[in-house]
Amino acid sequence: MAHGESEAAEAIGLAFLAAADELDEERRAVYGDLVLSSLNAAARRKLEAMMKSGYEFQSEFARSYVAKGVEKGREQGILEAKAHDVLAFLEARGLEVPVEVRERVLASTDLDELDRWIRRSAVITDARELLAATGS
Structure with a gap:
C-alpha cells in the first residue's frame, strides 16, 4: 500500500497475483481488493490491459476472478x-x-x-x- 502510487505499483500488483494462490478465497478477495485499490491508475490499467489482451494469469486468484467476471x-x-x-x-x-x-x-x-x-x-x-x- 505504501508503494502503490510509485513506479513499483505494477510489480506490486503482479506479485500479489502470484502470491494470492496461497490464500483462502475470502482472504484473496479482501487482500486483492485492498492491494488493487491502492495501486495507481496506470498500474490498474496495465493489469486490465493484460487481461484484455489475452494474457493468461498464472495465479488461481486471478483466474477465479476472471471467470467470475465472464460468468x-x-x-x-x-x-x-x-x-x-x-x-x-x-x-x-x-x-x-x-x-x-x-x-x-x-x-x-x-x-x-x-x-x-x-x-x-x-x-x-x-x-x-x-x-x-x-x-x-
Missing part, C-alpha cells in the same frame, strides 16, 4: 437479450410500448420474470398488462 457478463447478456425479446415481441404484435413498461422490462434482473413476460406478451392486448399481471 457475470454472460448472465447480464442473457438478461438483456430476454428483455429485448419481450419488447420485440410486443412491438411485432403492433402493441405500443409505453416508456414506463420499456424501462421496467429493461431494468429487470429476474430471468423467471422475463420468461413469464415473454409468454405473457403473446396474449395480452395492451403492453401495460405485462406489468399488471406480475404485480409490478
Whole structure:
C-alpha cells in the first residue's frame, strides 16, 4: 500500500497475483481488493490491459476472478437479450410500448420474470398488462 502510487505499483500488483494462490478465497478477495485499490491508475490499467489482451494469469486468484467476471457478463447478456425479446415481441404484435413498461422490462434482473413476460406478451392486448399481471 505504501508503494502503490510509485513506479513499483505494477510489480506490486503482479506479485500479489502470484502470491494470492496461497490464500483462502475470502482472504484473496479482501487482500486483492485492498492491494488493487491502492495501486495507481496506470498500474490498474496495465493489469486490465493484460487481461484484455489475452494474457493468461498464472495465479488461481486471478483466474477465479476472471471467470467470475465472464460468468457475470454472460448472465447480464442473457438478461438483456430476454428483455429485448419481450419488447420485440410486443412491438411485432403492433402493441405500443409505453416508456414506463420499456424501462421496467429493461431494468429487470429476474430471468423467471422475463420468461413469464415473454409468454405473457403473446396474449395480452395492451403492453401495460405485462406489468399488471406480475404485480409490478
